Amino acid sequence: MSITIYVPRDSTALALGANEVAAAIVAEAAKRGQEITLVRNGSRGMFWLEPLVEVATAAGRVGYGPVEPEDVAGLFDADFMAGGQHPLALGLVDEIPYLKKQERLTFARVGITDPVSLDDYLAHEGYQGLQKALAMQSADIVQEVLDSGLRGRGGAAFPTGIKWKTVLGAQSAQKYIVCNADEGDSGTFSDRMIMEDDPFVLIEGMTIAALAVGATRGYIYVRSEYPHAIAALDQAIVTANSCNYLGENILGSGRAFHLEVRKGAGAYICGEETALLESLEGKRGVVRAKPPLPAIEGLFGKPTVINNVISLASVPIILARGAAFYKNYGMGRSLGTLPMQLAGNIRHGGLVEKAFGVTLRELLFDFGGGTASGKPIRAVQVGGPLGPYLPASLFDTKLDYEAFAAVGGMLGHGGIVVFDDSVDMAKQARYAMEFCAVESCGKCTPCRIGSTRGVEVIDKIVAGADTRSQQIHLLRDLCDTMVNGSLCAMGSMTPLPVLSALDHFPEDFTGGALDKAA
Amino acid sequence: MQIEPSSQISKAVPSEPRVDLDQVKSIIQKYQALPGAMLPVLHAIQDALGYVPSSAVPLIAEQLNLSRAEVHGVISFYHHFRQQPAGRHVVQLCRAEACQAVGADALAAHAKAALGCDFHGTSSDGQFTLEPVYCLGQCACGPSMLIDDDLHARVSSDKFNRLVRAKRGVA
Ligand SMILES: Cc1cc2nc3c(=O)[nH]c(=O)nc-3n(C[C@H](O)[C@H](O)[C@H](O)COP(=O)(O)O)c2cc1C
Ligand code: SF4
Ligand code: FES
Numbered sequence: 001m002s003i004t005i006y007v008p009r010d011s012t013a014l015a016l017g018a019n020e021v022a023a024a025i026v027a028e029a030a031k032r033g034q035e036i037t038l039v040r041n042g043s044r045g046m047f048w049l050e051p052l053v054e055v056a057t058a059a060g061r062v063g064y065g066p067v068e069p070e071d072v073a074g075l076f077d078a079d080f081m082a083g084g085q086h087p088l089a090l091g092l093v094d095e096i097p098y099l100k101k102q103e104r105l106t107f108a109r110v111g112i113t114d115p116v117s118l119d120d121y122l123a124h125e126g127y128q129g130l131q132k133a134l135a136m137q138s139a140d141i142v143q144e145v146l147d148s149g150l151r152g153r154g155g156a157a158f159p160t161g162i163k164w165k166t167v168l169g170a171q172s173a174q175k176y177i178v179c180n181a182d183e184g185d186s187g188t189f190s191d192r193m194i195m196e197d198d199p200f201v202l203i204e205g206m207t208i209a210a211l212a213v214g215a216t217r218g219y220i221y222v223r224s225e226y227p228h229a230i231a232a233l234d235q236a237i238v239t240a241n242s243c244n245y246l247g248e249n250i251l252g253s254g255r256a257f258h259l260e261v262r263k264g265a266g267a268y269i270c271g272e273e274t275a276l277l278e279s280l281e282g283k284r285g286v287v288r289a290k291p292p293l294p295a296i297e298g299l300f301g302k303p304t305v306i307n308n309v310i311s312l313a314s315v316p317i318i319l320a321r322g323a324a325f326y327k328n329y330g331m332g333r334s335l336g337t338l339p340m341q342l343a344g345n346i347r348h349g350g351l352v353e354k355a356f357g358v359t360l361r362e363l364l365f366d367f368g369g370g371t372a373s374g375k376p377i378r379a380v381q382v383g384g385p386l387g388p389y390l391p392a393s394l395f396d397t398k399l400d401y402e403a404f405a406a407v408g409g410m411l412g413h414g415g416i417v418v419f420d421d422s423v424d425m426a427k428q429a430r431y432a433m434e435f436c437a438v439e440s441c442g443k444c445t446p447c448r449i450g451s452t453r454g455v456e457v458i459d460k461i462v463a464g465a466d467t468r469s470q471q472i473h474l475l476r477d478l479c480d481t482m483v484n485g486s487l488c489a490m491g492s493m494t495p496l497p498v499l500s501a502l503d504h505f506p507e508d509f510t511g512g513a514l515d516k517a518a
Numbered sequence: 519m520q521i522e523p524s525s526q527i528s529k530a531v532p533s534e535p536r537v538d539l540d541q542v543k544s545i546i547q548k549y550q551a552l553p554g555a556m557l558p559v560l561h562a563i564q565d566a567l568g569y570v571p572s573s574a575v576p577l578i579a580e581q582l583n584l585s586r587a588e589v590h591g592v593i594s595f596y597h598h599f600r601q602q603p604a605g606r607h608v609v610q611l612c613r614a615e616a617c618q619a620v621g622a623d624a625l626a627a628h629a630k631a632a633l634g635c636d637f638h639g640t641s642s643d644g645q646f647t648l649e650p651v652y653c654l655g656q657c658a659c660g661p662s663m664l665i666d667d668d669l670h671a672r673v674s675s676d677k678f679n680r681l682v683r684a685k686r687g688v689a
Contacts, residue, residue: 011655011656011669012655012656012658012659012671014669015656015659015662015669015670015671016659016671016672047658047659048658048659050659183655184652184653185653186614186615186616186617186652186653186657187614187615187616187653187657188653188655188657189655189656189657189658192655224561224598225651225653225654225655226655227667228669262554262557262558263557263558263561264557264598265557265560265561265596265597265598265599266596266597266598266651267595267596267597267598268652279557280554280557281553281554282554282555282556282557282582282592283556283588283592284591284592284595285595285596300553300554341657341658342658343616343619343657343658343660344615344616344617344618344619344620344657344660345619345620346658349657349658349659350658372620373620381615385614385615415616415657417615417616417619417657418619419619420619423619428615428618431615431618435614435652438652439652
């Protein structure tokens with residue numbers, strides 16, 4: 001009998017050698033005359049275990065990992081195809097605490113299915129949301145999303161339903177759905193995982209959005225750094241078109257939706273929604289002044305829904321299970337779940353989807369297991385390069401948009417980057433300014449020039465003891481100008497990481513041990 | 519370590535090969551009907567030739583009904599587009615925060631010394647162009663890097679040397 005073996009095709013698994021492991025398993029099975037069915041699934045998001053090889057057994061899927069090609073013969077010897085014992089054995093994968101403690105709604109299928117198999121998708125609740133939406137009026141779909149409490153997962157946390165309502169109300173022969181898949185924040189990879197490991201859920205979410213607002217065309221703007229995501233999406237779109245889940249006549253409903261992937265070109269600012277639209281139109285990715293909102297005048301001047309990957313990928317389950325089901329997760333005005341990403345110096349880095357309300361400490365220690373280096377955690381940057389650095393005294397903050405804002409933090413896209421006590425916070429502050437200088441779209445002076453001056457001032461602070469307090473004053477002034485004089489969050493939020501480093505870790509700005517002693 | 523100014527680095531690169539303008543024209547024709555065709559056109563040209571040659575600019579401008587300045591403005595805005603050919607292999611090192619937290623800066627210093635060039639430069643044998651990249655989405659397993667189309671995670675100096683040696687071997 002043929003046994004099903006799973007080896008992930010997620011790009012982090014590939015970067016850790018999953019293709020070599022898959023090839024070794026196929027070769028070894030052939031050598032031993034054993035029949036296997038190899039499925040290239042997505043990743044469960046437990047990256048310290050990748051490549052994680054799973055075997056379908058009567059008791060469920062059992063895991064082995066992290067597997068190197070050299071381990072493969074030994075796994076066969078240990079009869080892993082029957083769930084045999086081996087030093088790399090992890091038992092039933094669903095029972096691994098890291099996974100078991102999660103609440104996976106948006107990521108329900110990720111790691112379980114073959115990402116590009118429509119049959120697999122359909123067998124795991126796929127397209128049930130679309131079936132419901134096809135039987136509903138546009139306004140009712142929008143209402144369902146409003147009722148779910150879903151807020152944009154791309155950073156600004158604006159209610160998705162309200163955005164859709166504006167586009168639904170706009171009068172135009174042509175409307176667009178644009179998916180923001182630029183995911184430029186360091187420490188974030190949940191968009192990438194959805195696109196690589198469950199692309200149909202994004203396609204389904206965008207199709208529902210199209211039905212909700214009356215759009216017939218959509219674009220997924222994916223950063224060029226994500227070739228595997230682009231390939232998986234392209235493949236899934238071809239399949240969806242040929243099976244009438246996309247195209248001129250969706251499932252015989254007479255409704256049309258055409259979807260296309262567009263590749264970015266390595267500019268962080270193109271994640272800002274209006275810069276992204278400019279880029280899609282073929283121009284430099286320069287931020288547009290608002291109003292007009294993209295919902296009124298968006299892509300090519302037409303009403304446009306622009307949403308993040310996770311926002312759109314959360315829509316199918318909301319439609320399939322109902323707004324009340326989704327809303328039951330979370331706290332306060334942060335409802336549903338947030339796929340969080342543990343990154344940087346962390347023992348158990350990976351994806352954790354939990355209802356809002358979990359504390360940073362639980363994520364860092366219960367899930368993450370502390371630092372990879374074994375040293376104490378000193379600083380954590382949440383919310384990407386524009387997010388502040390948080391010290392240990394704030395680790396009990398609950399992940400909730402409002403609770404985070406109250407301590408001067410931001411959740412952003414849910415990226416959590418961990419640093420141990422070897423981090424130099426003056427260097428991190430300098431990097432934040434430098435990143436802004438490299439990635440500024442150039443439209444406003446405080447952002448374009450201010451960030452370059454910021455690098456220089458930080459260098460002076462670290463170098464010169466006698467003018468230090470004067471330079472620190474200058475840095476705060478400069479940050480003030482950037483906050484107040486910048487058009488978008490790039491310039492106005494770069495001061496967050498800079499000032500948080502200065503406020504929470506002042507001892508790092510004194511140029512070394514000499515000053516610390518003084 | 520000596521850092522060459524970028525103007526000299528481009529001279530270390532093999533001289534600009536002759537560009538097949540008919541090929542460029544047919545690429546432009548293939549994509550020009552797309553709404554917002556500029557980025558797809560530039561990607562296709564770079565995918566085919568390895569860079570966007572200056573001789574392609576007037577052709578793109580004409581076909582897309584734009585000024586040359588506009589086309590040049592777009593090419594120079596985006597970090598991904600290259601105006602000169604690169605070395606035989608392109609090494610992209612992640613320099614963003616999550617990778618910094620696990621030694622990306624040390625890896626960058628090692629890479630520069632090992633290849634004998636700075637970021638945006640090419641090794642003197644023309645084999646490797648070194649480029650910075652800000653996140654490859656592998657942030658749970660840094661430092662990460664890309665050599666040509668191959669992604670690598672948890673890259674140590676030793677692993678870097680091994681990967682570069684392997685590329686040299688097949689080059
Ligand atoms: C500098 C900057 C970069 C951004 N990068 C991204 C990004 O990579 N992905 C994303 O979804 N949103 C990003 N945003 C937020 C978008 O502008 C926008 O709020 C979001 O795409 C809206 O989708 P949502 O409502 O579903 O979150 C960025 C914003 C700024 C100011
Ligand atoms: S703040 Fe910076 S990135 Fe944003 S619009 Fe101004 S110059 Fe552009
Ligand atoms: S920060 Fe290096 S891969 Fe994301």
